[in-house]
Amino acid sequence: MRQAIGQFHQIAPDWILPGNGAAELLTWACRELAELDTIYLFTPAFSDYTRALNAFEATVQAIPLTVGLEASNVLLPTPPAATGLLLNTPHNPTGRLFSRESILPWLEQFSLVVIDEAFMDFLPPVQQQSLIEWVEDYPNLVIVRSLTKFYSLPGLRLGYAIAHPDRLKRWQQWRDPWSVNSLAAAVGEVVLQDTAFQHQTWNWLATARPQLFTGLAKLPGLQPLPSVANFLLVQSDRSVVDLQTELLKTHKILIRDCLSFPQLGDRYFRVAIRTLEENQRLLNGLKEILGRGDGV
Ligand SMILES: Cc1ncc(COP(=O)(O)O)c(C=O)c1O
Structure with a gap:
């Protein structure tokens, strides 16, 4: 498995x-981060970070990410010594991509930089902004990748970390033995070589994402955010809760509200990009509900 990923x-x-999924590796990354005085974390953030950071009693400083701003506009206060950075790019839930250049100065400033690239493979290789090629130059850099999203394998549980061998040896001493089962390892090796599926996915997304984005942007009171991932975050002028219920009742489509992201609350929802037909079904349902005169 390591050889296949290495290749x-x-x-x-x-x-x-x-x-056992990116989630397991994030746990060990957070154990190392927790040894530092403070960890900077962009918010809103994938909720599992809080689970892992709290497990090791980390001190977290939230850095609000102004939703909708270009990545290059992100400004970070200069960190004091012994500060870590946990960064997710492409970012869940916004779908924003941080450029490599914007991350480079942070590698010099922070004691430990953990980059969760769980959604990076949804970009074709020439568009990716992965920091994997810098790992050998920066012993304070850890990259976490997931195979469960791009290859639709969430139940199989498979991800990997790329970092200095000494750090990874330490993590192996901490964790349970046999974290990766043999089925996951066998499948992992095969999917990484499945270039036909990879191209098919990039081609699908290049068409389906703009279709859904444009369709959502045309609907009254909805503003989708530009995304490089396989989901779109959508801002709504009115509460999403009624819209969600109505869409489920009338059209049997469940959109994901963002109540679990405290910074977003009830004015946002996140939708997966699906086939052109399914995206159109969602757009038709939303159009029907938003076009009603009763304000739902
Ligand atoms: C940003 C991010 N990182 C990591 C994960 C976990 O991935 P895995 O299924 O590989 O544990 C998720 C899952 O939703 C995620 O959204």
Whole structure:
């Protein structure tokens, strides 16, 4: 498995640690982050970070990400010594991509930088802004990748970390034995070589994402945010809760509200990009509900 991932990313196998999904590796990354005085975390953020950081009693400083701003406009206060950074790019839930150049100064400033690239593979290779190629130059850099999203394997549980071999050896001492089962390892090796599926997915997304984005932007009171991932975050002028219920009742479509992201509340929802037909079904349902005169 390590050899297959190493070949895929052109990096030696001892710089790679497969895990039981990205989630497991984030746990160990957070254990290391928690040893520092403070961890900067952009918010809103994937909720599992809080689980992992709290498990090791980390001190977290939230850095609000102004939703909708271009990535290059992100300004970080200069960190004091012994500060870590946990960054997610492409970012869940906004779908925003941080450029490599914007991250570079942070590698010099922070004691430890953990980059969750769980959604990076949804970009075609030339558009990716992965920091994997810098890992060998920065011993304070950890990259976490997931295979469960791009390859639709959430139940199989498979991800990997790319970091300095000494760090990964330490993580292996901490974790349960046999974290990656043999089915996951076998499938992982095969999917990484499935270039036909990879191209099919990039081609689908290049058409389906603009279709859904444009359709949503045309609907009254909805503003989708530009995204490079396989989902769109959508801002709504009115509460999403009624819209969600009505869409489920009338059209049997469940959109994901963002109540679990405290910074977003009830004015946002996040939708997966699906086939052109399914996207159109969602657009038709939303149009029907938003066009009603009763304000729902
Ligand atoms: C940003 C982000 N990172 C990591 C994960 C976890 O991925 P895995 O299924 O590989 O544990 C998720 C899952 O939703 C996620 O959204």
